[in-house]
Each structure stands twice: as C-alpha cells, then as structure tokens.
Amino acid sequence: MPITLAVDFGSTYTKVVAIDCDDELLVGVAQSPTTVGEGVMIGLERALARLEAASGVKRGDITRSVASSSAAGGLRMVAIGLVPDLTAEAARRAALGAGAKVLRAFAYELSRRDLDQLARLAPDMILLSGGTDGGERKTLIRNASALAAARLQAPIVVAGNRAAEDEVEAILSQAGLDCTIVENVLPELDRLNVEPARAAIRSIFMNRITHAKGLDQAEAFVGRIVMPTPMAVLEAARLLAAGDSGAGMGDLVVVDVGGATTDVHSIGSGAPSTPGLVPRGLPEPFAKRTVEGDLGIRVNAPTIVETAGIARVVSGLGERMNADQILARVRQLAVEVDRVPREETEHDLDAVLAGLAVDTALERHAGQVTTSYTPMGPVQLLHGKDLSTVATVIGTGGVFAYGRHPRRMLQAACYRPESPASLRPRDPALLIDRRYILFAVGLLAQIAPRAAANVMRRHLTKAEDVCDVV
Amino acid sequence: MSSKGTLVLGVIGADIHNIGITILASALRASGFNVVSLGILVSQEEFVKAAIETAADAILVSSLCGHGELDCPGLREKCTEAGIGNILLYVGGNVVVGKQDWEPVAGKFAAMGYDRAYPPGATPQRVIEDLTADLSARVEARA
Ligand code: B12
Numbered sequence: 001m002p003i004t005l006a007v008d009f010g011s012t013y014t015k016v017v018a019i020d021c022d023d024e025l026l027v028g029v030a031q032s033p034t035t036v037g038e039g040v041m042i043g044l045e046r047a048l049a050r051l052e053a054a055s056g057v058k059r060g061d062i063t064r065s066v067a068s069s070s071a072a073g074g075l076r077m078v079a080i081g082l083v084p085d086l087t088a089e090a091a092r093r094a095a096l097g098a099g100a101k102v103l104r105a106f107a108y109e110l111s112r113r114d115l116d117q118l119a120r121l122a123p124d125m126i127l128l129s130g131g132t133d134g135g136e137r138k139t140l141i142r143n144a145s146a147l148a149a150a151r152l153q154a155p156i157v158v159a160g161n162r163a164a165e166d167e168v169e170a171i172l173s174q175a176g177l178d179c180t181i182v183e184n185v186l187p188e189l190d191r192l193n194v195e196p197a198r199a200a201i202r203s204i205f206m207n208r209i210t211h212a213k214g215l216d217q218a219e220a221f222v223g224r225i226v227m228p229t230p231m232a233v234l235e236a237a238r239l240l241a242a243g244d245s246g247a248g249m250g251d252l253v254v255v256d257v258g259g260a261t262t263d264v265h266s267i268g269s270g271a272p273s274t275p276g277l278v279p280r281g282l283p284e285p286f287a288k289r290t291v292e293g294d295l296g297i298r299v300n301a302p303t304i305v306e307t308a309g310i311a312r313v314v315s316g317l318g319e320r321m322n323a324d325q326i327l328a329r330v331r332q333l334a335v336e337v338d339r340v341p342r343e344e345t346e347h348d349l350d351a352v353l354a355g356l357a358v359d360t361a362l363e364r365h366a367g368q369v370t371t372s373y374t375p376m377g378p379v380q381l382l383h384g385k386d387l388s389t390v391a392t393v394i395g396t397g398g399v400f401a402y403g404r405h406p407r408r409m410l411q412a413a414c415y416r417p418e419s420p421a422s423l424r425p426r427d428p429a430l431l432i433d434r435r436y437i438l439f440a441v442g443l444l445a446q447i448a449p450r451a452a453a454n455v456m457r458r459h460l461t462k463a464e465d466v467c468d469v470v
Numbered sequence: 471m472s473s474k475g476t477l478v479l480g481v482i483g484a485d486i487h488n489i490g491i492t493i494l495a496s497a498l499r500a501s502g503f504n505v506v507s508l509g510i511l512v513s514q515e516e517f518v519k520a521a522i523e524t525a526a527d528a529i530l531v532s533s534l535c536g537h538g539e540l541d542c543p544g545l546r547e548k549c550t551e552a553g554i555g556n557i558l559l560y561v562g563g564n565v566v567v568g569k570q571d572w573e574p575v576a577g578k579f580a581a582m583g584y585d586r587a588y589p590p591g592a593t594p595q596r597v598i599e600d601l602t603a604d605l606s607a608r609v610e611a612r613a
Binding site: 082083085086087131132134135136137186188189278280372373374375376379381 | 473476484485486504506508510511519520522523524525526535537
C-alpha cells in the first residue's frame with residue numbers, strides 16, 4: 001500500500017505518522033527523541049524503526065513524505081512596527097500565524113539599545129512593518145536604514161507602507177541583506193492582511209532557515225521541511241473548520257499544551273455573538289494563534305503554579321499533596337523535562353497543571369468585554385475575538401495523548417462564571433487528539449486535504465469517552 | 471498620493487451619535503480626501519495612534535452629546551507628545567450643552583488647541599472648503 005509519511009522534528013520528539021491516502025486510513029504512529037546534535041536523521045531512523053515494528057510500514061511502502069520542524073529552537077522571529085498596538089501588533093500576529101516564536105515586538109524608531117538587543121536575540125528572521133498604505137513612511141525607512149547599518153544576518157520580510165517599499169528594498173539590498181517585499185500587514189487601519197507575510201515567512205523558513213539550522217540532512221529523505229510545527233497545527237485547525245470541500249466543523253479552537261509553552265489557535269471571525277457588543281481595536285485574524293511562553297507542564301510547571309496560585313493546585317489534587325510537596329515536585333518537573341508520569345498522583349498533577357495552563361491560555365486568547373458608561377447607559381466593548389458560540393474545542397499535545405484525564409483538562413478551556421468578561425466557548429464539544437496526529441493533518445492539508453480531514457475526523461475522540469482510561 | 475489629504479475622523483468619548491460623521495465621511499471622500507473613520511466611542515489615544523500610523527493631515531473630532539468640554543481637552547497635548555503636534559485639529563457637532571452663544575464656545579476650543587470649532591449644523595460643504603484652504607496654506611508655508 002502506498003504510504004504518505006508526515007514527520008515532525010519536534011523540540012523533544014521526532015514523530016512520524018503513516019497515512020494511506022487512497023483508503024483514508026491511519027496506518028501507524030511512532031516517535032523517538034529528536035537528535036539535533038548528532039544529526040536529525042538518527043532520531044528519524046529510530047522513529048521509523050519503531051513504526052515498522054508496530055505497524056509493519058517498510059521504507060519501500062513510503063511513496064511521499066512531508067515534514068515540519070520546531071527543533072533547534074523553532075523559528076525565532078522579531079517583529080517591528082510603528083505604533084505598538086497597530087502595525088507592531090499586526091506584524092506580531094502575522095509572525096505568530098506563521099508558527100514563529102516572537103522574541104520581541106519593537107515599535108517606533110529603533111534605538112541603539114533596540115539594535116543591540118536585536119543583535120543579542122539573533123533572530124532567524126525579521127518581519128519589518130510600519131505605516132498603513134500611503135501613511136507614515138519615515139519610520140519604516142529609518143528602521144530599514146538602521147537594520148542595514150547593523151548588518152544583521154537574518155532575512156528580512158518587509159510588509160509595511162507600500163509607498164515606502166521601493167526605498168526600503170533599495171536600502172536593504174544595497175547593504176547586501178536578504179529581503180523580501182510583500183503586501184502590508186495593515187494596509188488600512190481597519191484591515192489586517194497577514195496572509196502575504198505568512199506565506200513569505202514560510203517560504204524563507206523552508207528554503208533557508210532549515211538549512212541554517214542543520215536540518216537539511218533530512219531533506220534527502222523527507223524532501224523540504226515545509227513549515228514550522230505550530231503552523232502545521234494552525235493549518236490543521238483551518239482544514240477541520242472549513243472541511244475539505246465545504247461542510248467542515250465550523251468555528252473551532254485548538255489548545256496545544258507542551259512542556260514549555262501552550263498555544264491556542266482559533267478559527268472564526270470572532271464577531272460579537274450578542275447585539276450591542278461594540279468591537280474595539282485592531283481587526284482580528286480569522287485564523288489566530290497565540291503562544292503563552294510562560295505556560296508549559298514541564299519547563300514552566302513552576303510558573304503555572306505561580307500564575308494560578310498554589311491554592312488551586314492543592315484543591316485540584318483533592319488535597320492529596322500539600323503545598324510544599326507540590327512545589328518540590330514542580331521544580332523537579334522543570335528539570336526532568338521528558339518525565340513520563342508513573343503513578344496516579346503524577347498523572348493527577350499533570351492533569352491539574354495542564355488544566356490551569358489551558359484555563360490561563362484561553363483567558364488570554366479569548367476576547368474581553370469592558371463596559372463604558374455613557375449618558376444613555378452602559379455600552380459593552382469587545383476587545384479581541386468573541387468565542388462564546390464556538391462549537392468545538394480540540395486538545396492536542398503529549399498530555400492529551402498519554403494523560404489520564406483529558407476531559408478535565410480540556411473543560412478548563414470553557415467559559416467560567418467567575419470570569420464573565422472573558423468570552424470563552426460556552427458549550428463546545430470537547431475532542432481529543434488521542435493519536436497525536438493533528439500536525440500531520442496540517443502537513444497533508446495542501447497535498448491530500450480530503451484524506452487528511454477524514455482521517456482526523458475519525459480519530460478525534462470525544463473527551464467523555466477517554467475520561468477514565470488507565 | 472493623489473488624495474487631497476488624509477483625515478482621521480471619529481466621535482469622541484462615550485458618544486454614539488454616528489449619523490453626522492457617516493454623512494461627513496462620505497462627503498469628504500467624494501471630494502477627494504482619504505478618510506480614516508474610527509466610528510463612535512473613540513478615545514483620544516485612538517485618534518492619536520491612528521493619525522501617526524496613517525500620517526494624517528488632520529484629525530476631525532465629532533462630539534454630539536454635549537460632553538465636548540470634558541472629552542476634548544488634552545488632545546492637542548497628546549499629539550504634541552506623540553510627535554504630531556502640528557496636525558490640524560477640527561471639532562464639530564453639538565460640542566457643548568444646550569444652545570449657547572457661539573463666540574465664547576469657539577474661544578474655549580481654540581484655547582484647547584483646536585484650529586477650528588464648528589457650531590451645530592455645520593455643512594459638509596463648509597468643512598471641505600476650510601480643509602482645502604487650511605491644507606493648501608500649509609503646503610505653501612512648507613514650500
Ligand atoms: C438622532 C439623535 C440621537 C440618536 C442617535 C442615533 C445614531 N445612531 O446616531 C439616539 C436616539 C441614540 C440619541 C441618543 C442620545 N442623544 Co441624541 N440626538 C439625536 C438628534 C435628534 C439628531 C442627531 C443627528 O444625527 N443629526 C443629523 C446629523 C447629520 O447632523 P449632526 O450630527 O449635527 O452632524 C452634522 C454637523 O454637525 C457636522 N458635524 C458633526 N460632527 C462634526 C465634526 C467636525 C469636526 C465637523 C467639522 C463637523 C461635524 O457634520 C454633520 C453633517 O452635516 C440630535 C438633535 C439634533 N437635531 O442635532 C440629538 C442630540 C444630539 N442628542 C442629545 C442627547 C442629550 C442624547 C442622549 C444623551 C439622550 C439621553 N439622555 O438618552 C443620548 C446620548 C447617547 C450617547 N451615548 O451618545 C442632545 C445633545 C445635547 C447637547 N449637546 O447639549 C441633542 C442635541 C438633542 C437635544 N437637543 O437635546 N440621539
């Protein structure tokens with residue numbers, strides 16, 4: 001049988017997913033630790049050996065492969081704009097949507113200190129914006145000159161004021177910098193346009209960054225590494241929402257809980273679900289990704305406890321561990337990042353930590369309502385996306401694949417009466433990516449959307465059905 | 471740019487009267503201005519940020535519900551602070567409570583740093599003429 005292989009060179013594990021696209025079957029899944037130092041092929045070979053042992057998939061069966069990567073630090077980017085909550089924020093959102101880790105967003109004219117910090121951060125790529133089309137152009141041009149003078153090596157994607165792009169291109173290319181000019185991320189104040197920047201980031205990632213990170217030795221086997229892992233997850237969310245030929249699942253949210261970060265992806269306009277709610281601020285991306293760099297159940301386990309408060313962890317565990325025991329355990333988890341839970345309390349602690357990460361991440365991702373008092377009475381303002389009517393929430397990541405209490409963890413994504421201003425999904429279906437194949441679906445979205453969507457739909461498990469797996 | 475200038479327009483403060491600016495915006499667009507309309511319930515900060523990002527030539531503040539004396543002071547200072555202190559500022563609508571003598575009212579808004587203040591019922595035609603004159607005077611002054 002002809003097998004399509006999806007590979008993810010993750011920060012911790014290299015995962016392989018074998019799909020028979022003709023019969024729309026998931027044939028097998030395997031993983032092995034990622035080997036950056038010794039070369040990523042070693043980890044991939046081991047994962048493939050496991051795949052063969054478990055599912056009988058031989059090398060010769062694989063007719064095509066497609067890969068994503070977040071190894072060697074992932075795609076590390078810096079966004080630059082003019083006003084912090086306008087073009088700088090638009091650029092940040094575009095980079096996040098491309099699956100990048102946004103190290104920092106700079107606004108206004110880059111100072112000497114900003115440039116020093118930029119050099120220290122040593123991003124893989126820079127997204128430079130500023131000004132709406134026909135709007136402010138001086139800052140963008142000055143920032144381009146500053147970057148040219150600083151001679152940073154990173155490729156630069158320019159997505160700013162069209163009226164300045166020729167000049168910016170001349171400045172950057174004369175300095176010998178690698179620059180790509182695309183449409184403005186914010187052509188008009190009320191129109192966000194992240195797709196062209198996203199596409200450019202992806203193409204540079206594919207053609208240059210993976211090479212720079214030494215991931216290209218795998219290319220003889222898997223072909224080009226086509227996108228960063230988080231972008232694959234966002235693409236999967238998009239495919240499931242839209243369906244392969246219409247009739248998809250509609251608006252949905254994906255929560256991806258990792259060891260160091262928690263990502264939230266929402267697909268949908270996020271328009272107000274109740275009349276009288278007035279949207280404020282920058283327009284929202286239809287496919288939106290946010291990353292919480294302080295929420296993860298291993299490296300950042302102590303931060304989760306700090307953010308949520310120890311009391312919620314103690315009560316979440318039914319008082320089976322006291323505060324000191326919990327603190328000692330989470331500190332241990334922060335260093336033992338590949339720790340797999342061995343007994344009941346460890347599973348429970350993972351579930352509590354993941355639940356708190358999901359709760360906080362959704363609180364930050366979802367829109368907030370504030371009230372403004374006018375002579376006519378109160379007016380409700382919406383900042384961000386209204387997710388109240390989202391029909392589906394999907395949980396992905398190791399803890400959802402191997403953990404014992406996926407329903408409890410995912411339930412934390414929903415609306416909470418204690419926090420009524422946060423417009424989180426009120427009554428969604430909760431689905432779990434138990435086989436850990438969501439990234440693969442995103443990778444296949446371009447080449448075999450129908451098979452990808454059907455395989456995923458069949459392998460998403462209702463949370464209540466996995467509630468007490470042992 | 472072939473436009474006669476970029477204008478940021480909005481209804482300030484806790485004011486929801488949007489009919490006036492809707493009419494004004496379409497008249498200004500029809501006469502060749504690039505209009506960035508921020509709608510209703512606009513804060514001073516939003517006016518300033520929008521003006522920076524779009525390199526606006528003027529900010530047009532509409533205030534209907536009579537709170538102009540509370541909502542309008544400080545905008546000029548915020549513009550100055552943000553590096554666009556020379557931007558043209560207009561205000562109009564029903565800027566004060568009830569019917570008052572216009573001269574003293576105009577004086578108050580001039581003191582707040584508004585280049586022009588309009589009494590109730592100002593026609594779009596008049597606004598267009600004033601803007602055209604004020605903006606071309608600035609171009610000449612710069613030349
Ligand atoms: C329609 C209306 C409403 C509607 C608004 C509907 C909507 N979506 O806009 C509703 C019923 C919601 C409403 C509510 C209220 N309203 Co009312 N409303 C009016 C009314 C009858 C007409 C306003 C209008 O649309 N005119 C038509 C447009 C085309 O004209 P315009 O707004 O004046 O704009 C023109 C010019 O002034 C100029 N212009 C406007 N802005 C600017 C800015 C610049 C820079 C320039 C150059 C020109 C310019 O250009 C426009 C085109 O020619 C006026 C009375 C009146 N006749 O003005 C009261 C009036 C404005 N409302 C008033 C009040 C008090 C209220 C309420 C507080 C009532 C209450 N207690 O509930 C609320 C406030 C709500 C809020 N949070 O803002 C008072 C304000 C009193 C004051 N200033 O002293 C008025 C004057 C009625 C009155 N005589 O008492 N209102």
